[in-house]
Each structure stands twice: as C-alpha cells, then as structure tokens.
Amino acid sequence: MIPTAILETYHPILKTFSKDEIIFNEAEIPRYYYQLKSGKVKMFNLTEDGKEFTQGFFEKNTSFGEPPLFGSFAYPASAMCIEDCELYVLDKKVFINLLKAHPDIHLKFTKQLCNRMLYKAKIMKELSIHPPEHRILTLLHHLKDSANAEGLFEVKLTRQQISDLTGLRVETVIRAVKQLEKTEKLILKQRKVYI
Template identity: 50%
Template sequence: MIPENLLLEYGATLENIDVSEVIISEKKRADFYFQIKTGEVKMFNLNENGKEFVQGIFYDGESFGEPPLFADFKYPASASAVKATELFKLSKSKLFELLTNNPEINLKFTKAFAKRLYYKATILKEISVHPPEHRILALIDFLKNRYGSEELFQVELTRQQIADLTGQRVETVIRAIKQLEQDGEIKLIKHKVFR
C-alpha cells in the first residue's frame, strides 16, 4: 500500500512476528500503523465461549488495523500472525505526517478503506441472510476479484479459515463445499478449491 522506502524514510521499523503472535489486542489504544512485508495476518474477535470470528486476512503489501488511528477509538478486534511475518510498524504521528506530505498515498489509502468497507458490508449481508453455499461463493468471488484473474482461481484458505470468515462451523463448510462441487459451482483438485 505505502511504498517501503517511504515507510522507512518516515521512521518505520521492520519487525519479525512469530506464528500466532498477537500484534494488536482488542480494546487497546491504537498507536501504530502496520503493513505486511511478507507473511499473513488475521484480524479476529473471540466470543465468551472462545469461538473465533475472523474479520479479515491480510497478505504481503497490505495494511491492517488502521480505522482506530483515524477515528480515535480502541481496536475493535485483535490481530495475530497466521504464519511467520515481517511487518513495518510506523507511529501514528509519523503516518499522519507521511499522508499529509504525500496526497497521492492519502488517496490510495482512502480507496483501500472504501474497498474494505464494501467487503465488510457484503460479507455481513451474506452471513446474516444467506445459506452456507451462497456465503462461501460470495467469499470466493470476492477473493477472486481481488487476487485472481479470469482463469481458474485457487482459494488459498483452509476449510477452517473459510468457516471463520463466513461465520460457520467447519463441518458445515465441508458439506457446503461438497454440494457446490456437485452443483458445478466450484472444482476440487487435490482437495483444493478452485472457481
């Protein structure tokens, strides 16, 4: 999102995060901007029974957890590394300085926020009113539009991650994926989902 050289110019540090290490905690104050160099990070909430709901998964070059920096509220979710991750960490004040001095980056930021809001609104609608198969297809189609091409797209998520992102049990996702394959909506090749 923000060029790495610009992040470093404004004082960002590059940090190594271990698998499952918590990067931000729900209800804590937001003081830093985070951008992934390499790796994978999930933002999630836990309910009172310890069940995890994944808000989003972020990959190389993507940032996460920014809204509280701009609205001055605490983190609404936690974030942890899904796999070993290198990320840039920049203070809130330096981020604002960077955005003020680089309007083209500020515009990219605004566009990225708009895309995330669209995703959240779409997934929320899917989770609340549609059957499991529809929820899964909506998620896959969103990912294909964002990361894929016109050709056959491989879903890089595990069944558990699909369940977490669509608010379902993993058993439900497994049954729904089998049904989607029978209906010709997806292909399963060596246990991987393609669309």
C-alpha cells in the same frame, strides 16, 4: 500499502513477531501503522463463550488496522500472527504526515478502506440471511473481485479459514464446497478450490 522505498524514508521500526503472538488486542488505542514485510496475520474477535470469529487475513506486502488510526477509536478486533512475521511499525503521527505528503497513497488507502467496508457489508448480510453455499460463494467472489482476477481463480484459503471468515463449522464448509462443485459453481483440483 505504502511502497517500501517511500515507507523506509520515514524510518519505521522493523519488528519480528512469532507465530501466535498478539500484535494488538481489541479495545486497545491504536498508536502505530502496521505493514507486513513477511508472514501472515489474522484479525479476529472472541465471543463471551470463547468462540472466534475471523474478520480477515493479511499477508506479505499488505497493511492492517488502519481504520482506528483514521477514526481515533479503539481497535474493534485483535491481530495475531499465524506465521512468524516481520512488520514495519510506524508511529501514528508519522503515518499521518506521510499520507499528507503523498496524496496518491492516501487515495489508495481510501479505496482500500471502501473495499473492506463493502466486504464487511456483504458478510453481515450473508451471516444473517443466507445458507452456507451462498455465504461461501459470496466470500470467494469477493476475493476474486478484490484480486482483479480474470478466468479461473485459485482460492488460497484453507477450509478452516473459509469457516472462520463465514461463521460456519468446518464440516459445513466441506459439505457445502462439495455441493458447489456438484452444481458446477466452483472447481476442485487436488483439494484446491477454484472459481
């Protein structure tokens, strides 16, 4: 994410999007850098039969959709607001110039992209060979590691969001979470998950 003070010197447009509004669609050519000032966004794919697979969730003070800007390829997923959002929108050329002028920010993006690639690799492995409990634990540990959290970590995802990110049915997630609590691999407090 680009610090707001630096981003604003490049004159981004501050756009408002409503809940359920599409920001960009899969296969579109990227033209802008997007950074959330407020709200929450999900990136997802739809299968031919209309089933949705969520690639990730992005919240206030984060950015999304950068790999196609760097790689000059079409968006591999769609992005939609799941709450009303305010987004800083910066033209691709201006974004690239900002990164050239601020190599420290460029390096942070490189690290962030590597972390996202690691997450994708973990999830692909989980989806192909592991049972539900293992998939869920891998996701939760990745979230905790990404947050650099020590001690007990509150998972700020709903059961539906865990389902969307792991390709499992919500009912399966609920059963698996209860099983993981029984085996003391996670903690449930007031319907919240901790790891």
